[in-house]
Amino acid sequence: MLQKLSNECPTCWDKYLDAALYAYRSQVHSATGFFPFYLLFGRAPSGPMAMLHNLFTRQNESADTYFQYHYIIDLHNKIKASCRIAQDSASEVAEASRQRH
Template sequence: MIKKLCADHPRAWDRFIPAALFAFREIPNDSLKFSPFELLYGRQVRGPLTILHELWTNDSTDSEVKTTYQYVLDLRSRLEETARLAAEQAEISSRNYKAYYDLKAKPRKLNSGDDVLVLLPSSSNKLVMQWLGPYSVVECKGNGVDCY
C-alpha cells in the first residue's frame, strides 16, 4: 500500500497513511476471514460509507438500547466466537498453504558420509546467501530432517 501511495503521490504520500491504515484494518484478512478491527473490538468498523448508508436508509442502532452489563456480556460472547472462528479459519488456511507448498517438495534421505552443500550467509553481507561445501554428513537424527 505504501509503495502504491509513493508512486501515486510522491511528494505527499505521508498524508495518506492514516486512510491507508484504516482501509487495511477494515478489510477482512484472507486467511482468518475477519478484519483486524473486528478481531480486536468484536464488531465491524463503522466507516464513512457505513454511516452514509445508515443515513440514507434511516437505519439506526439507537432503537436497541442495552444496559452496560448486557453490552459487556454480548461483547465477550462475540469476541469468544470470533476468536474461535478465526482459529478454525487459520487452521484451514494453514493446511491449504502447506498442501500448496508441498506440491513441489521432494523427500530426501541423507545418510552418514554423504556429501552435501549448505546454504549460508556470505561473510561480506548477511543478506546474500551462498552455497558452501561440500561437507560430509556426520550424524542424522531419527526424524530424518536434522543432519550434522
C-alpha cells in the first residue's frame, strides 16, 4: 500500500499513512477472521461514521464541531484513496501470481 502511495504521490505519501493504516486495520484479515484493529486494541474500530453520528445527534457537541466535520471529510477522502490503491495493488499481485502458476 505504501509503495503504491509513494508511486502515486511521491512527495505527500506520508500524509496518507494514517489513512492507509486505518484502512488496513479495519478490514477483516482472511487468515485470522478478525480486524487487526480488534486484535491490537480488543475492540472494533470506531470510524468516521461513528464520529459523524455523534456530531449529528449532538452527543459530543463542542466548539470544535466544525473542525471535526472537516477532519472527517478529509479522512474519508484519504481512506477512500488508500483503499483504491490497496485494491489496485492486490489485483496486480493476484494477476502476477496467476501468471506464475
